[in-house]
Structure formats: C-alpha cells, structure tokens
Amino acid sequence: MGIFQPLNTPIRDWQGQRVWIVGASSGIGAALARALAARGAWVALSARRREALEEVASACKGETRVEPMDATRPEDFERVRERLLAAWGRLDLVVFNAGTYQPLRAAELTPAVVRGILDTNLLGVMDGVAACVPLFTRQGRGAMALVGSVAGYGGLPKATVYGPGKAALINFAETLYLDLAPVGVSVFLVSPGFVATPLTAQNDFAMPALMSPDAAAEAMLAGFARGDFEIHFPRRFTLVLKLLRFLPRRFYFALIHRLTGL
Structure with missing residues (x-):
C-alpha cells in the first residue's frame, strides 16, 4: 500500500450496500x-427500544429492517x-454506535x-x-465502524468512566486494523466531538x-468515501484536542482546568 493510498477501501456508492447500525434509535445512529x-x-x-427504531425506520426510504437487541x-x-444473513445473504458494513x-x-x-x-x-x-469478524474474514470483504469519542484522546473532567472506555476503543480499533486490513476487511474509527x-x-x-x-452523519459518510481509518469531526475542534496531547502533562492539566473551569 502506497503512503498516500487510503487505509481502508473507500465506500462511495451506497446503492444496495447492506448496513447494520447498532445504536440506531436516536442521535448519530438515527441520522x-x-x-x-x-x-x-x-x-x-x-x-x-422497538418503538424508537420503528419511528426511525418510518423516516427511511427503501429496504429497512428493525431488529431490536x-x-x-x-x-x-x-x-x-x-437473521440479517438469512434475509440479505451478506453484510457490507456494521456500525457499532450503541453507547451510554x-x-x-x-x-x-461506584462499581455498578x-x-x-x-x-x-x-x-x-x-x-x-x-460476532462479525468470522463473517467478514469468510467473505474476504466488508467493513466495521467503531464509534468512539474525542473524550478518548486524553483525560477530561466528568468523563471519568466514559473517557477511558473510549480510549480503549481507540486502541481496539488500531489493533483490529492490524489484523483485518491484510485480509480485506476495513476498520473505521469514528471520533466525534460534541454532537x-x-x-x-x-x-x-x-x-x-x-x-x-x-x-455528524454527513461527516461520517465523507470519511467513508475517503477510506480514512479515523473519521474525526468537527476538525476545527478535534485537531486542537489532538495537539494538546503533545503538551507536557503539567501544561495539559493546567490548560484543561482553565478551559473547562473544572
């Protein structure tokens, strides 16, 4: 792969693509x-929530399935x-967007x-x-998108559990890419700012x-079209947070306290 080649297979034509969105009842997933x-x-x-999913489905055109889980x-x-394989025969993209x-x-x-x-x-x-890796490796194609957060870039007040979980997703996505890209399976890491x-x-x-x-949904589609590994947005915000990680800890902690007031 050349240095300027996309890390993932770009997805530009969505006609007939089979996409499973986990966490589709509201917010980014619904959009x-x-x-x-x-x-x-x-x-x-x-x-x-089936009712919420059915409301989203009613706003979608074409082939749409509601699969509560x-x-x-x-x-x-x-x-x-x-169920999806029985109905569609294959999956092309799974988006892991469920979160709390x-x-x-x-x-x-508290532990709970x-x-x-x-x-x-x-x-x-x-x-x-x-659940999806065996399917995609057997197909020799397909993609997974893991929706993380810029809260995973570094410690932030009030993200005491949320942030570390998203930081782990960044590492997980990178590790998956190393294993799956060689066998033709794309791995996308989605890092939204505030939505x-x-x-x-x-x-x-x-x-x-x-x-x-x-x-946010349009930014994700643009990232899929480019074949980016990490799709982060809005860039005027996410790039600043990425740069903050290069600061010595003393300055990082002081700046975060000052910016957040926390």
Whole structure:
C-alpha cells in the first residue's frame, strides 16, 4: 500500500450496500440511517427500544429492517447477525454506535456505574466485533465502524468512566486494523466531538463546536468515501484536542482546568 493510498477501501456508492447500525434509535445512529437509506443502502436498525427504531425506520426510504437487541448481551449480536444473513445473504458494513454516558467526578464512582457504562461502551462493542469478524474474514470483504469519542484522546473532567472506555476503543480499533486490513476487511474509527444528542443534553457546560446529528452523519459518510481509518469531526475542534496531547502533562492539566473551569 502506497503512503498516500487510503487505509481502508473507500465506500462511495451506497446503492444496495447492506448496513447494520447498532445504536440506531436516536442521535448519530438515527441520522446515519436516514442518510444511508436516502443513498440507496439497505439498512438494519438495532437498539433496545422497538418503538424508537420503528419511528426511525418510518423516516427511511427503501429496504429497512428493525431488529431490536441489547448490546450488552453477546447472544443478541449472533441472533441478529443470523437473521440479517438469512434475509440479505451478506453484510457490507456494521456500525457499532450503541453507547451510554453519565457525567461523573472521581468521588461519584461506584462499581455498578462503572460496569453499567463499560458493558455498553466497550464490552458491547467487543462482543459485536467478535460476532462479525468470522463473517467478514469468510467473505474476504466488508467493513466495521467503531464509534468512539474525542473524550478518548486524553483525560477530561466528568468523563471519568466514559473517557477511558473510549480510549480503549481507540486502541481496539488500531489493533483490529492490524489484523483485518491484510485480509480485506476495513476498520473505521469514528471520533466525534460534541454532537447534540440525548446523551450530551446531560452536560451542564458550554460544548464547543456543537454539531447536529445530521452534520455528524454527513461527516461520517465523507470519511467513508475517503477510506480514512479515523473519521474525526468537527476538525476545527478535534485537531486542537489532538495537539494538546503533545503538551507536557503539567501544561495539559493546567490548560484543561482553565478551559473547562473544572
């Protein structure tokens, strides 16, 4: 692969592409489903709440399937995978977007809260990937997109559990890429900044460069079209956070305290 070649196989033509979105009931997942359906993709929508999924499906054009599941149950991934293969014959892209968020300071940590967040945000993604890797390696093609967060770039106040889980996803995606790219399977890491969703509505601070879910979905589609490994947005915000990681810890901690007031 040349130095300027895309790291992943670019996805530009969505007509007839079979896409399974886990975490499609609201926010980025719902917006992505609408955008993909409008471009001719076949879209399967998964999340816990059937009613919310059916509402999203009603706004999508073309072939759309509602497949409720719980991302903390590994057997649910296998069940829905088999249902989709029986209906469609193959999968082309799986988007792991299910996630939860609770603002927490260190003094608010409890074992139950820690496990509740990581079961969905980290272990649920790993379980889903485990269910899909054999399929994609057998096909010799396909793609997976892991939706992380810029909170995984470095320690941030109130992201005491959320941030470490997303940092682990960054490492996981990089490791998957090393194993799967040689066998023709694409791995995309999606790192959004602040997006206006029910989860971020819990924040009690000003969120810089806040995006709409529709804008986030379009940024993801642009990244898929380029074949990027990491799709991060909005770049005016994410690039600043990436640069902050080069600062000595003393300056990083002081700047984060000053910028957040926390």
